Amino acid sequence: SQTIHQWPATLVQPVGSPLSLECTVEGTSNPNLYWYRQAAGRGLQLLFYSVGIGQISSEVPQNLSASRPQDRQFILSSKKLLLSDSGFYLCAWSAWAGAYEQYFGPGTRLTVT
Amino acid sequence: GIQVEQSPPDLILQEGANSTLRCNFSDSVNNLQWFHQNPWGQLINLFYIPSGTKQNGRLSATTVATERYSLLYISSSQTTDSGVYFCAVEQADKLIFGTGTRLQVFP
Numbered sequence: 192s193q194t195i196h197q198w199p200a201t202l203v204q205p206v207g208s209p210l211s212l213e214c215t216v217e218g219t220s221n222p223n224l225y226w227y228r229q230a231a232g233r234g235l236q237l238l239f240y241s242v243g244i245g246q247i248s249s250e251v252p253q254n255l256s257a258s259r260p261q262d263r264q265f266i267l268s269s270k271k272l273l274l275s276d277s278g279f280y281l282c283a284w285s286a287w288a289g290a291y292e293q294y295f296g297p298g299t300r301l302t303v304t
Numbered sequence: 305g306i307q308v309e310q311s312p313p314d315l316i317l318q319e320g321a322n323s324t325l326r327c328n329f330s331d332s333v334n335n336l337q338w339f340h341q342n343p344w345g346q347l348i349n350l351f352y353i354p355s356g357t358k359q360n361g362r363l364s365a366t367t368v369a370t371e372r373y374s375l376l377y378i379s380s381s382q383t384t385d386s387g388v389y390f391c392a393v394e395q396a397d398k399l400i401f402g403t404g405t406r407l408q409v410f411p
Contacts, residue, residue: 223397225398225399229345233388233403233404233406234401234403234404235390235392235399235401236401237398237399237400240397240398242397250398279345281347283399285397290335290352290354291335291394291397292335292337292349292352293337293392293399294349295339295346295347295349297344297345297346298345298346298347300345
């Protein structure tokens with residue numbers, strides 16, 4: 192069966208510091224991968240999605256970037272964090288199995304101080 | 305872009321009560337998913353339902369794609385049903401989320 196991992200689970204970082212969040216998927220090949228952010232407990236916003244290695248689409252211009260160095264690895268990064276980057280970051284995957292149902296990881300709660 | 309609206313925004317129930325959550329969307333969609341976000345933030349898949357009706361235990365969902373809405377029914381609610389319920393519609397391989405319904409079930 193497929194599983195999705197995210198780490199770290201929680202993170203407290205000062206303003207101006209770099210960021211690296213990692214997401215890996217097991218049990219599937221060539222998945223679509225997604226990064227979402229949720230602020231204030233409601234409303235998920237799609238940040239980036241990828242349909243293959245090295246293929247990244249950005250939905251919202253911002254202080255963040257994403258990379259996909261391997262088929263089942265998706266990384267969210269920032270060179271310098273802003274206070275507004277605080278939030279709950281969720282990674283998701285989907286793969287064709289008659290439909291593209293998305294499944295979410297456990298999330299990373301980021302607080303920028 | 306497509307708009308996804310959920311109602312009601314908040315719902316308070318006593319254990320054992322039934323409820324109906326609604327999701328309206330403004331354009332044709334390929335698919336629709338319902339999720340439950342538990343108090344720890346985990347998003348749990350409830351239904352993948354582009355059209356028709358599905359049931360899973362005390363939960364069922366109906367999507368009428370031609371009229372652009374979906375309903376989630378929760379029967380005999382339990383305290384573990386508490387959390388936020390999201391619908392999300394798919395366009396061009398991307399999910400667009402509604403703002404959610406926050407459900408609190410009290411014993």
